Amino acid sequence: MSAPSSEEGLNALDNVIAENEKRGDWGALALFGEAFPTLLSTVNDVLEHFGVKASERKESFE
Amino acid sequence: MILGENQQFASPGEALIHFGVKGMRWGVRKEKDPSFGEPYSSENGNGHGSKKFELKDQTQLRASNTQGFIDVRPKSGFSSPRVQKNHDELVSSLQALSKEYPNLANLKVEVVPMSKTPEMKKFYDHGSAAALAPGKSGEIRLGYHDKMSKLPRERRLMRLQPGLAHEGFLGNHEMGHALAVAGGVFPPGFSAENGSIRQKVKYVRERDRLHREVLQKHGFTFHELSKISNYAATRPEEALAEVAGYYFTPSVRSHLTPEQQRKAKSLFDDLGGKQ
Numbered sequence: 001m002s003a004p005s006s007e008e009g010l011n012a013l014d015n016v017i018a019e020n021e022k023r024g025d026w027g028a029l030a031l032f033g034e035a036f037p038t039l040l041s042t043v044n045d046v047l048e049h050f051g052v053k054a055s056e057r058k059e060s061f062e
Numbered sequence: 063m064i065l066g067e068n069q070q071f072a073s074p075g076e077a078l079i080h081f082g083v084k085g086m087r088w089g090v091r092k093e094k095d096p097s098f099g100e101p102y103s104s105e106n107g108n109g110h111g112s113k114k115f116e117l118k119d120q121t122q123l124r125a126s127n128t129q130g131f132i133d134v135r136p137k138s139g140f141s142s143p144r145v146q147k148n149h150d151e152l153v154s155s156l157q158a159l160s161k162e163y164p165n166l167a168n169l170k171v172e173v174v175p176m177s178k179t180p181e182m183k184k185f186y187d188h189g190s191a192a193a194l195a196p197g198k199s200g201e202i203r204l205g206y207h208d209k210m211s212k213l214p215r216e217r218r219l220m221r222l223q224p225g226l227a228h229e230g231f232l233g234n235h236e237m238g239h240a241l242a243v244a245g246g247v248f249p250p251g252f253s254a255e256n257g258s259i260r261q262k263v264k265y266v267r268e269r270d271r272l273h274r275e276v277l278q279k280h281g282f283t284f285h286e287l288s289k290i291s292n293y294a295a296t297r298p299e300e301a302l303a304e305v306a307g308y309y310f311t312p313s314v315r316s317h318l319t320p321e322q323q324r325k326a327k328s329l330f331d332d333l334g335g336k337q
Contacts, residue, residue, distance in 0.1 A: 001239070001300075002232055003223040003293045004188035005214040013222060017288075017295045025284050026270070026298045 238306025
């Protein structure tokens with residue numbers, strides 16, 4: 001996709017870029033839209049956002 | 063029958079019996095099914111029977127299939143020159159690069175207005191000028207934003223993705239994603255789109271991994287790609303698409319170093335199935 005031009009999308013991508021540059025890798029997870037109403041910076045943020053329990057997280061990444 | 067390495071054939075016809083389908087003509091691609099909606103046929107609601115993929119307001123849309131892909135436009139015409147540009151860049155890049163890359167030419171493609179395409183709602187809401195959504199295996203939708211009169215927040219957007227200021231870049235960026243689908247590093251999205259949050263997260267991680275691997279295979283690092291544009295620093299799939307944008311757009315190709323151009327050629331030849 002081409003870059004989002006919404007205020008929310010641009011702000012969130014600025015944060016993602018800053019975090020990635022700190023990491024030196026594409027580590028931050030940028031998901032947004034219908035399923036992910038806000039930009040979330042890590043997989044853990046995504047899981048927490050949707051209330052996935054800690055016990056389920058292990059399973060989801062195996 | 064097992065063929066020896068240096069086996070000779072008496073004629074091209076004999077070779078075809080071994081390697082091809084009798085009656086096949088080299089260089090002639092099988093014609094695609096001309097019915098509207100391959101992959102999203104009207105028989106199943108233009109969405110594989112899934113509401114999440116079913117085009118909305120179909121009576122307001124016109125579809126043509128004369129160019130090897132399905133081109134869906136509003137019957138009332140494009141609402142602004144910017145919308146026409148979003149659409150036309152996708153179409154011209156698709157046509158040009160399909161001639162060059164067999165894997166791209168073999169994809170089933172629909173060019174669709176985002177506002178009518180449920181799985182593109184997130185891109186539409188966030189004001190992306192164009193986007194790609196993978197469907198089932200070998201299928202993609204290329205969406206154009208069909209409700210903007212200009213690129214919103216243009217100055218700020220150009221700092222993020224400066225290539226957008228150049229003719230052809232938008233379409234070529236999206237062809238980077240299309241080549242990633244064609245080369246198998248951008249997985250089919252139909253199941254994940256219809257799946258749970260957990261499946262969606264797994265899907266993104268897998269897409270991420272495959273893109274990283276192919277970029278590494280062709281010698282690209284995060285460090286160098288993050289210097290190509292800020293947008294390339296966001297995700298590996300966007301980094302690949304940004305390389306495509308610069309590599310395939312003649313006016314900005316020199317933004318890539320000669321070494322990066324060599325790596326880009328190798329990457330896209332690999333994904334596109336070009337020998």
